[in-house]
Amino acid sequence: MQPAARERELAAENRETRRNHEEGGPWKQDHRDPDEQHPAADDPDADTAGCARDRLDHASEVCNPRAKPADPVDYPRTLRCSPEAAICNTDTAAGNGLKLSHLAERSPAPTPWSEGEKIPWHEPGFSRRMLAEHLSQAHDRASRRFEILDGQVAWIHEQILAGQPAPILDLGCGPGLYAERLVGLGHQVVGVDISPASIAHAREHVGEATFVEADIRQVELAGFDSFSLALLLFGEANSFRRRDLETILSNAAAALEPGGVLILEPHSFEAVHRIGCQSPTWYSAPHGLFADEPYTCLHESFWDDASATATERWWIIDSNTAEVTRHVGTLQAYREDDYRLLLENAGFQSIAQHDGLGVLQEGLFALVAKKAS
Numbered sequence: 311m312q313p314a315a316r317e318r319e320l321a322a323e324n325r326e327t328r329r330n331h332e333e334g335g336p337w338k339q340d341h342r343d344p345d346e347q348h349p350a351a352d353d354p355d356a357d358t359a360g361c362a363r364d365r366l367d368h369a370s371e372v373c374n375p376r377a378k379p380a381d382p383v384d385y386p387r388t389l390r391c392s393p394e395a396a397i398c399n400t401d402t403a404a405g406n407g408l409k410l411s412h413l414a415e416r417s418p419a420p421t422p423w424s425e426g427e428k429i430p431w432h433e434p435g436f437s438r439r440m441l442a443e444h445l446s447q448a449h450d451r452a453s454r455r456f457e458i459l460d461g462q463v464a465w466i467h468e469q470i471l472a473g474q475p476a477p478i479l480d481l482g483c484g485p486g487l488y489a490e491r492l493v494g495l496g497h498q499v500v501g502v503d504i505s506p507a508s509i510a511h512a513r514e515h516v517g518e519a520t521f522v523e524a525d526i527r528q529v530e531l532a533g534f535d536s537f538s539l540a541l542l543l544f545g546e547a548n549s550f551r552r553r554d555l556e557t558i559l560s561n562a563a564a565a566l567e568p569g570g571v572l573i574l575e576p577h578s579f580e581a582v583h584r585i586g587c588q589s590p591t592w593y594s595a596p597h598g599l600f601a602d603e604p605y606t607c608l609h610e611s612f613w614d615d616a617s618a619t620a621t622e623r624w625w626i627i628d629s630n631t632a633e634v635t636r637h638v639g640t641l642q643a644y645r646e647d648d649y650r651l652l653l654e655n656a657g658f659q660s661i662a663q664h665d666g667l668g669v670l671q672e673g674l675f676a677l678v679a680k681k682a683s
């Protein structure tokens with residue numbers, strides 16, 4: 311098709327979309343209160359199947375942009391990170407051949423993990439754009455803002471390490487924001503992350519620490535001395551399949567000295583449930599996390615009650631070419647007992663639960679566990 315003809319076709323589609331918004335047509339926004347739609351979200355004992363059904367009812371809708379302002383920094387959660395088997399969805403490579411028609415024909419309820427597991431943390435371009443989100447002081451999406459990090463690191467230093475210098479392993483360390491602060495307090499830090507841009511930033515800014523660019527499911531840590539503390543923070547644990555999380559926890563235990571401590575900061579069950587029950591949204595941006603060029607992002611979430619997973623899809627439409635790229639990530643929800651079981655099976659004991667790392671963070675909490683001596 312000639313570009314001019316394609317442009318006319320897109321303009322016609324835009325007019326149709328606008329008309330549908332105005333008429334409350336098939337693109338109609340659901341204005342119901344999310345808590346009303348999903349009454350079970352805050353009640354761990356409630357039957358959550360209603361949410362799954364509700365999700366299906368609305369799976370083909372895209373919301374009215376007037377209902378939620380465009381948010382050019384919105385991005386997949388592993389939140390949050392876990393832009394998410396090999397490492398990532400093979401669809402995440404640009405130019406994966408999807409067209410607008412694939413949107414209309416998409417499955418109304420994805421099978422968890424089947425369309426891809428994570429946003430593409432490891433891709434150089436994506437990781438470069440994500441680095442900007444990690445460092446942003448405008449939001450807490452990829453990493454927490456510095457004042458929160460300062461409070462969390464002070465808590466780790468004082469409450470967990472009793473102010474004593476210690477060798478620390480940070481799994482999924484991002485750009486080294488914890489490492490930087492921990493090194494400043496006299497600790498020795500090894501950080502592991504799959505993001506090339508984050509690791510490059512960390513190496514440049516925290517010369518005193520060691521950073522390894524690797525997948526934490528497979529990283530080889532035998533060359534390091536044992537650690538006193540291992541960290542797996544900011545909900546990243548939920549972005550892995552259960553069997554992968556089991557591997558990561560076992561590897562963390564193997565890397566710790568006897569009596570060494572693991573701090574796991576996962577999402578609560580309810581937080582993952584809420585992510586799976588979000589209403590669809592969309593925004594346009596001149597550039598952003600998903601591309602350096604103008605694009606429109608359509609986001610939809612699904613809660614699967616049977617597997618207790620939230621699957622999110624981000625459909626990225628290139629404004630110049632109308633090429634569609636799909637990113638998909640699944641988050642696994644666990645009840646508190648289940649987290650304890652995972653930790654015990656990996657060789658941890660004396661498990662203590664905290665509201666957060668000294669700083670309250672909605673939807674997240676901390677489990678502090680000791681490797682058996």
Ligand SMILES: C[S@@+](CC[C@H](N)C(=O)[O-])C[C@H]1O[C@@H](n2cnc3c(N)ncnc32)[C@H](O)[C@@H]1O
Binds near residue numbers: 452484487527
């Ligand atoms: C939510 S971010 C948190 C980063 C850091 N812990 C912080 O709070 O600033 C999750 C991090 O996990 C990393 N990640 C995701 N999957 C990974 C994997 N399989 N192996 C290593 N790192 C991974 C991402 O690149 C990202 O830096």
